[in-house]
Amino acid sequence: MLDYHVKIGLAPMRRDVTPRPGIFNWEKGEERGRRAVEYIEKHFASEHVSFVDLAGINDVDVMFCDADAEKVIRRFRDEEVDAVLIINGNFGNEEIAGQVARGVGKPVCIYAMEDEEFLPDGSRFTDSQCGIFGVSRQLQRLHVPFSFIETSKVDSDVFARDFMTFVRVSCMVKNFTGMRIAQVGMRPKPFCSVIFNEGELMEKFGLQIVPVNLAVIVDQYQRILKERDEELTAGAAMLMERYEMDELTPPLLKKVYAFVLLYQWVFETYRVDAVSAECWTAMQLAVGAMPCTAYSVLADMGYIVSCESDMHAAITMALLSCATLGEKVPFLGEFTVRHPENRNAELLWHCGPFAYSLKKEGSPCKNVNMRQWFAVKDGEYTVARMDQDNGNYSILAGTCHSTEGPYTFGTYLWAEFSDLPAWERKLIEGPYIHHMCEIEGDYTREIREFCRFVPQLSPDAVEGGKTC
Numbered sequence: 475m476l477d478y479h480v481k482i483g484l485a486p487m488r489r490d491v492t493p494r495p496g497i498f499n500w501e502k503g504e505e506r507g508r509r510a511v512e513y514i515e516k517h518f519a520s521e522h523v524s525f526v527d528l529a530g531i532n533d534v535d536v537m538f539c540d541a542d543a544e545k546v547i548r549r550f551r552d553e554e555v556d557a558v559l560i561i562n563g564n565f566g567n568e569e570i571a572g573q574v575a576r577g578v579g580k581p582v583c584i585y586a587m588e589d590e591e592f593l594p595d596g597s598r599f600t601d602s603q604c605g606i607f608g609v610s611r612q613l614q615r616l617h618v619p620f621s622f623i624e625t626s627k628v629d630s631d632v633f634a635r636d637f638m639t640f641v642r643v644s645c646m647v648k649n650f651t652g653m654r655i656a657q658v659g660m661r662p663k664p665f666c667s668v669i670f671n672e673g674e675l676m677e678k679f680g681l682q683i684v685p686v687n688l689a690v691i692v693d694q695y696q697r698i699l700k701e702r703d704e705e706l707t708a709g710a711a712m713l714m715e716r717y718e719m720d721e722l723t724p725p726l727l728k729k730v731y732a733f734v735l736l737y738q739w740v741f742e743t744y745r746v747d748a749v750s751a752e753c754w755t756a757m758q759l760a761v762g763a764m765p766c767t768a769y770s771v772l773a774d775m776g777y778i779v780s781c782e783s784d785m786h787a788a789i790t791m792a793l794l795s796c797a798t799l800g801e802k803v804p805f806l807g808e809f810t811v812r813h814p815e816n817r818n819a820e821l822l823w824h825c826g827p828f829a830y831s832l833k834k835e836g837s838p839c840k841n842v843n844m845r846q847w848f849a850v851k852d853g854e855y856t857v858a859r860m861d862q863d864n865g866n867y868s869i870l871a872g873t874c875h876s877t878e879g880p881y882t883f884g885t886y887l888w889a890e891f892s893d894l895p896a897w898e899r900k901l902i903e904g905p906y907i908h909h910m911c912e913i914e915g916d917y918t919r920e921i922r923e924f925c926r927f928v929p930q931l932s933p934d935a936v937e938g939g940k941t942c
Contacts (some may be wrong), residue, residue: 475776476747476792478800480644483555484511484527485546485574489565489605490538495813499622502599503564506587507536510561514637517629522799523641526553535716535861541548545572547577555580557644559637565605568612575618581647581927583640584609585623585633619926630655643923646796649747653681653792657745659688659752661783667907670785674865678930681789684744688752692760694739698732706731713767716830717841726763730844733757733768734775740775748778750788754825764844766826769884773803773829780806781817781827782909790869790911793924797856797917801827805850807887809901809908818894819877821886822857822912828885832914842883850887852876856917857889860931863905872897872904887912893936900936 486507489498490583515525528535531545557580560571564868566586575582586606591599603625613620621643623636661668675681699706709731714724723730740749753765770777779793780788784806791804807822826845833839840847858871872891879888890913891897901908918935925933 475741476649476778476796476800478522478645478796479524480522480557480641480648480799481524481526481553482560482641482644483550483553483558483578483580484514484525486511486528486535486561487537487566487570488563490567490766493650498565499599502591504534504536505563506600507561507563508534510563511535513628514559515654518637518641522645526550528557528918537570537574538567539572540570541574543577546574550574550578550580556648556694557581557583557640558582558641560609562602562605562609564602566602566609568605568608571609571613572604572616572618575613575620576616581640581644582613582618583621583623583637584613586625588625588627600909605908619929621923621926635771639919639923640782642797642799642917643927645799646793646920647927649792649796651680653748653789654684654744654746655681655785655788656684656686656740656746656749656750657687657783658691658740659756659783661752662755665782665852668782668784668786668909671694671862671865674862675785679928683785684746686740686744688756688760691736691740695732695736695761698735698739702735703728705735709734709771713841717839717846719818720842723841723844726844729761729763730765730767731771733763733765734771737765737768737772737777737779742926748780748788749783750783752783753781766808766845767841769827770830770846773805773827774831776800778804779827781824782851784909786859786861787909787911788826790858791858793859793869793921794911794913794917797920797924798913798915802914803831804911804913805829805832805885806909807850807885807889807912808863809897809910812894813877813879813888816877816879816890818892819879819888819893820897821879821882822874822889822910823882823884823886825826825884832885838881846885847883848885849881850876852883853914854916855887855889855910855913855914857910858921858923858938859906861905861907866905866932867930868905868934869921869925870900870934870936871918872936873916873918886941896936
C-alpha cells in the first residue's frame, strides 16, 4: 500500500563569518531560523506531515559550519526523513547547504525568508534572498536536484502554497522510489497499446513488477467463495443497496464482491503498492464474473487498480494519489468520443471501475452486467499519463473541467479542455495512448516538480493547453 505520510527535515542556517553588524548578523539569522521552524511545525504538522528539526544540534539550533552539517546529515538519516527543507535565516551558507543536500540524498527544497528590517541609517541585517542564489548555484554544481519556495514571509499564502507543493512532491518521490506493482494476468491480445518494458522500469526507476499467475488468482478466488461467505453476503447486500440493478447482476453479487477480497489478498500477500490487472476477458472466462464494480469498492478503500493490463496507468494513478496525499481518488477515464456539440469537450470513460465516491449527485446510478453506470461529479480535474517511446519516459499533464453532455453507459466524465484538438494531436503523435488518468484538482505543478527528482522522466504538456 502507498504511504502518504511525509517526514520533513527542517534545516535553518546562517552565514559562518566573524561576528559583525550588518547583513551577516548572527543573532538575527539565528532568531529568524528558529522562528521559521517553530511556525512550520505548529501550522503544518498533520496526519500526513511530521518534522525533524535541529534542536540540540548545537547551542543555537541553527547550522552554520562543516561540523554542524555532519551532525545534521547523521540526524536526518537516523530519523529517516523523506525530504529536507533548507531555510536561509540570513545570507546562509552554500557550502553546508550542499553538504546536507547531497549527504541526506532525499528531495531538497531551499527557502529564503523575506528580509524585513531596513533601518533609517541604511542598515540591513539578513539579505536572505541574496544568499539563496548562491545556495542554488552550489546545488547545481553538485548535480543535486531541488525545489524552491518563492522568497516570502513564513506566515504568507505564498509560503503555504509552495511548501505544500513540496510536501506533495516528496510523497510522490517517496512512493515512486522502489514502488512494487502486481501484474495480474497478461494483457488482452489486441491491446498492443499497453505494452510496457519491465526491465526498463526497474533499471531506470527501481520499479518492481510482481507477476501473479492467473492460476493462482483463480485458486484463491475459489477459496474465498468457499470460506468467506459471511463477508460476501454483507458485501453483496451493500452493492444491492447502491444501484438500480438489471436482472443479470443480483445473483452474481457475491462473486463480484469476492474480487474485493481477492485483490486485498493480492496487495497483502505480494506487498504491492498498485495492481495492473487483466479484467475483461480472462476473469469472466475463469470465474464467471466481472471485477469492474469491485475495482470501484477497492478504489474507495485506497487501493490502486488499473484495468486492461495498463501498467503505465497503474503507475500514473499511484502518482496522482500521492500528489493529493491520499485525499483524492484517481480514476482511469480514457478519451473515447467527442461531445456532439462542444468541440472542446471529450468523453472520459471506462466501462465501470470508477470509485463510487466520485458519483455525481443526482446522476442515475445503475449496475448492468456487473458494471456501474454513473457520471462523475463536477469539478476541475488533472489529466495525466506516464508513458515511453524508445526508452524515453515522460509524463503528460494538463487540466480539464466537467461539463454537461449526453447520458451514456459506464462510468464517465464529460470533460472540457482549453484546446481539445491539441490534446487529440498529442495523443495520436505519442508516446501516449487514450488511457489517461484523472484526479480531482489541479496537480500539474506537483507533476512538474516531481520530474525534477526523477532525472529520466520528463514533464510534458499539450501545446495550446495549460502547461504542467
